[in-house]
Amino acid sequence: MRAADDASKDQGWNRRYHTLRFWLIRWGAFFCGLAMMALGIAMMVRSGWGLAPWDVLHMGLAIQSSLTVGIWLQSVGIVMVIIAGIIDKKMPGPGAILNMLLVGWFVDRYLEQSWLIVPSLWWEKAFLMVGGFLLIAVGNGLYIAPRLGAGPRDGVVMAINKRWKYSISRVRMMMEVSVLLVGWLLGGTVFIGTVIFSIFIGPFMQVSIGFWEKMIAQWLRRGGSDEGFHKRKIRAYYHDGFGDKARG
Numbered sequence: 001m002r003a004a005d006d007a008s009k010d011q012g013w014n015r016r017y018h019t020l021r022f023w024l025i026r027w028g029a030f031f032c033g034l035a036m037m038a039l040g041i042a043m044m045v046r047s048g049w050g051l052a053p054w055d056v057l058h059m060g061l062a063i064q065s066s067l068t069v070g071i072w073l074q075s076v077g078i079v080m081v082i083i084a085g086i087i088d089k090k091m092p093g094p095g096a097i098l099n100m101l102l103v104g105w106f107v108d109r110y111l112e113q114s115w116l117i118v119p120s121l122w123w124e125k126a127f128l129m130v131g132g133f134l135l136i137a138v139g140n141g142l143y144i145a146p147r148l149g150a151g152p153r154d155g156v157v158m159a160i161n162k163r164w165k166y167s168i169s170r171v172r173m174m175m176e177v178s179v180l181l182v183g184w185l186l187g188g189t190v191f192i193g194t195v196i197f198s199i200f201i202g203p204f205m206q207v208s209i210g211f212w213e214k215m216i217a218q219w220l221r222r223g224g225s226d227e228g229f230h231k232r233k234i235r236a237y238y239h240d241g242f243g244d245k246a247r248g
Contacts, residue, residue, distance in 0.1 A: 030143050034102050034103055036139030036142060038139075039132075040136035040137075045189075046128050050189055055069070063188070069107055071108070078152075080100075081096055088155075088158075088163065098149075133197055137205050145209055145215075
């Protein structure tokens with residue numbers, strides 16, 4: 001029964017025929033998610049109370065060079081996309097490329113804004129840290145829910161899991177511990193925010209992804225253009241991606 005429900009939810013994601021509204025909603029959610037996630041990263045940088053493991057690395061590299069956090073985020077992303085492509089033996093999807101390019105750009109633009117100040121009071125730092133964490137969790141769910149491609153770092157984890165069958169949790173843990181250590185040695189900020197992020201980001205992202213998947217499906221259903229998305233009915237003579245009739 002559960003397998004049948006999962007199959008029903010996945011119907012239509014890869015079909016050839018979708019309306020313009022279908023794609024606008026998916027890509028709109030994707031870009032909003034990236035912008036939201038980048039704002040969360042910038043807020044945690046400004047808080048000074050610790051960063052996500054990968055962002056500790058990006059900040060450490062920025063401290064040791066003349067490049068910004070955003071540029072290092074992009075540069076590390078390029079390396080990860082190449083590694084994922086070599087392991088998986090295929091070209092990265094558009095979602096991975098846009099994630100790699102835009103998140104770093106957004107982070108630098110946010111850090112340039114005068115309203116995102118460096119806080120002096122402890123409660124201001126706590127607000128930026130907690131708010132940044134929540135925005136990262138919500139933004140991650142919003143960009144992942146449309147299923148337009150995993151980010152560069154997630155792509156490496158998935159490629160290793162697919163090729164060598166190592167568990168995703170183990171690969172992710174080893175990668176994040178490694179980059180956290182390197183970033184800390186380079187001078188990246190490790191504090192309470194790093195601990196909170198490492199412990200709670202998984203559960204928060206799971207809730208966020210589930211919420212946004214349901215919301216996107218509802219938005220599509222309102223216009224009647226969501227055929228094949230989640231639990232939708234399939235018209236007779238609706239063709240799948242290989243040119244065969246899906247039913248009828």
